[in-house]
Amino acid sequence: MSTIQQQLPADFHPQSRVWIYQSNRPFGEQETKEINEQLHQFTAQWLSHGDKVKGWGALFFNQVIVILADESQAGVSGCSTDSSVRIIKSLEQQYDVNLFDRLLLGFLVDGKVQLLPMVQLPYALEKGKVTMDTLYLNNTVQTKAELETRWLVPLGESWLKTRLAKVS
Incomplete structure (x- = not known):
């Protein structure tokens, strides 16, 4: 579990x-x-x-x-x-925080959330700051079952994979 x-x-x-x-x-x-x-x-x-x-x-x-x-x-x-x-x-x-910025991507690194603007993702991948195995916070999940199984997923298994394929 x-x-x-x-x-x-x-x-x-x-x-x-x-x-x-x-x-x-x-x-x-x-x-x-x-x-x-x-x-x-x-x-x-x-x-x-x-x-x-x-x-x-x-x-x-x-x-x-x-x-x-x-x-x-x-x-x-x-x-x-x-x-x-x-x-x-x-x-x-x-x-005094922003809780509605959907263009800020969250990654779990050493148990802490690291944020990255979506436009910087290709650069971060290129420089090795994140990899396809880095856990991504898939905040698009809509049910408890999805939260349990698809919230924290490797970047390479997330919806962002198709977006990254267009960039590379």
């Missing part, structure tokens, strides 16, 4: 929806505690059309927020999705 699987709630359906927000910087120890507490408070009172959403959220690698919603009992409406985005925007302001 991967460490990711061990950190996720076991009682959530494999098709639970996932939202991933990668920060442009790591959070400190105190910030991490505060963010995890705020995520816990948010998911404990998360509602969709008055029904309780079975939600969960946590910070991974001190830099990546993961939110889950198990829709096996109650679906997540547009309004409840908006409320999750509001908490993320609030965290952005509170900690």
